[in-house]
Amino acid sequence: MTLPDGYRLSPLPESRHAELLDLDSWSFPTSHSVDDLLKLASPLSWDRTVAVVSEHPDAGAVPIDGAVPVTSTVVAIHSSYPFSQFHVPGAQIPVAGLTWVGVHPQHRRKGILSGMIDAHFQSCIDRGEAVSALFAAEAGIYGRFGYGQAANDLRVKIPRGAALRPVAGSAELTLRLERYDAARHSELVATLHAEAGRRPTPAAGLNRPGWATRETPELRATFNDDPVMFRDGREALRIAIVESDGEPRGYVTFRRKVDWEVRGPRGTVSTGEVVALDAPAAHRLWSTLLDLDLSDEVEPFLLPVDDPIMALLVDPRSAQPRIADNVWVRIINITGALTARQYATDVDVVVQVSDERLPANAGTWHLRGQAFGPATLTRTSATPDLSLSVAELSRAYLGGFSLASLAAAGLVTEHTDGALAAASAAFSWPVAPVCSWVF
Numbered sequence: 001m002t003l004p005d006g007y008r009l010s011p012l013p014e015s016r017h018a019e020l021l022d023l024d025s026w027s028f029p030t031s032h033s034v035d036d037l038l039k040l041a042s043p044l045s046w047d048r049t050v051a052v053v054s055e056h057p058d059a060g061a062v063p064i065d066g067a068v069p070v071t072s073t074v075v076a077i078h079s080s081y082p083f084s085q086f087h088v089p090g091a092q093i094p095v096a097g098l099t100w101v102g103v104h105p106q107h108r109r110k111g112i113l114s115g116m117i118d119a120h121f122q123s124c125i126d127r128g129e130a131v132s133a134l135f136a137a138e139a140g141i142y143g144r145f146g147y148g149q150a151a152n153d154l155r156v157k158i159p160r161g162a163a164l165r166p167v168a169g170s171a172e173l174t175l176r177l178e179r180y181d182a183a184r185h186s187e188l189v190a191t192l193h194a195e196a197g198r199r200p201t202p203a204a205g206l207n208r209p210g211w212a213t214r215e216t217p218e219l220r221a222t223f224n225d226d227p228v229m230f231r232d233g234r235e236a237l238r239i240a241i242v243e244s245d246g247e248p249r250g251y252v253t254f255r256r257k258v259d260w261e262v263r264g265p266r267g268t269v270s271t272g273e274v275v276a277l278d279a280p281a282a283h284r285l286w287s288t289l290l291d292l293d294l295s296d297e298v299e300p301f302l303l304p305v306d307d308p309i310m311a312l313l314v315d316p317r318s319a320q321p322r323i324a325d326n327v328w329v330r331i332i333n334i335t336g337a338l339t340a341r342q343y344a345t346d347v348d349v350v351v352q353v354s355d356e357r358l359p360a361n362a363g364t365w366h367l368r369g370q371a372f373g374p375a376t377l378t379r380t381s382a383t384p385d386l387s388l389s390v391a392e393l394s395r396a397y398l399g400g401f402s403l404a405s406l407a408a409a410g411l412v413t414e415h416t417d418g419a420l421a422a423a424s425a426a427f428s429w430p431v432a433p434v435c436s437w438v439f
């Protein structure tokens with residue numbers, strides 16, 4: 001689909017940052033002025049940032065050489081982050097992280113987003129990114145474009161003092177509590193965060209699908225920025241670091257907020273990602289968070305659904321666990337995507353895939369692979385064992401939603417007895433997918 005008449009795509013360089021923020025604050029209402037927002041670090045990769053402009057003659061302008069001067073106004077934007085090492089089951093691949101999608105309310109529902117999505121898909125193809133991923137502002141938007149919700153995350157509120165099952169070695173670790181300081185902590189955080197994606201459990205070869213690292217200087221700068229205007233009454237960022245013999249094994253960034261009530265202090269500890277490279281480090285971080293004075297509860301931002309805390313809590317129900325949709329995935333190049341990831345069992349299945357938006361993905365494909373080894377995908381004229389749309393294939397891609405569960409919802413059809421069970425096992429992954437931060 002192309003853009004509707006009167007609109008065209010235009011690169012949006014950093015020199016037009018104010019226009020971008022103005023448009024963004026039409027799409028995402030905010031109490032902050034563009035001038036204040038301009039003072040913050042921008043996370044964007046400007047060479048991947050695109051506007052849609054509407055062109056209109058200048059009111060009252062004098063024609064020059066017979067032509068009326070035209071003004072172009074930014075009416076929509078989108079951008080993407082370059083994740084060159086995004087985790088998919090058993091591998092790291094280049095993925096485009098679609099972000100900052102916005103259309104001015106006056107121009108909505110004319111097909112501008114649809115046109116931007118097609119432009120984004122073409123850019124992914126041109127850059128060799130076999131997968132696009134995003135966080136959805138509203139969950140109903142992206143399914144129509146072939147994205148599938150590929151991960152959930154866990155939201156909890158853990159009461160202060162909640163008992164944890166013991167983990168040997170936790171008490172022997174050293175703990176440092178410090179004010180977050182980019183110069184001191186940025187590299188440590190980046191290193192531990194990247195390692196946690198590669199090795200979330202002691203099992204060799206099992207990575208954390210969906211894990212994206214902040215690869216660009218712009219994303220790192222935004223992570224390090226701690227603007228007062230976004231603290232919502234909470235303190236400046238702090239960090240807890242656990243070390244074993246001087247070697248960092250985990251960290252959590254956090255902020256506290258205390259309201260003084262008649263009964264006394266009511267405090268909340270809000271955390272960023274809780275990253276631990278082993279069980280003693282996880283236990284020590286959580287023990288620390290759960291034992292801070294003047295607090296009532298610990299509220300992590302988001303966690304993997306299989307985070308160690310749920311196994312460590314003696315009373316997991318006390319954490320009031322809820323789930324929310326995390327990263328959404330869209331397979332852009334079926335061969336690139338399905339042969340890049342590993343499978344949890346040997347796989348040999350013929351799948352029929354529908355994809356109206358990217359017809360090169362549509363058709364009947366033969367997927368063969370070894371458990372935790374290489375895989376191939378070839379076109380075939382064989383009778384399919386399973387059929388599904390690219391959105392369902394994308395939903396199953398990170399291993400977080402089983403093909404069998406999608407079949408139960410009528411979204412995957414089995415044509416050969418046994419194929420659904422075998423393919424469901426192969427597409428699963430022993431570590432739950434999650435992205436630890438919202439992009």
Ligand SMILES: CC(=O)SCCNC(=O)CCNC(=O)[C@H](O)C(C)(C)COP(=O)(O)OP(=O)(O)OC[C@H]1O[C@@H](n2cnc3c(N)ncnc32)[C@H](O)[C@@H]1OP(=O)(O)O
Nearest residue numbers: 027099100101102103108109110111112113114134137140
């Ligand atoms: C990855 C991210 O950045 S997520 C951020 C998304 N941005 C926002 O939520 C900010 C506020 N909203 C907006 O800016 C706009 O309304 C957008 C981007 C959501 C939609 O832009 P539009 O140009 O209006 O979308 P467009 O006209 O192309 O609509 C395409 C289809 O999506 C549907 N659609 C659009 N927005 C929504 C929505 N919020 N929920 C459900 N469906 C939607 C339309 O109805 C249309 O359906 P159709 O194909 O059946 O006719």
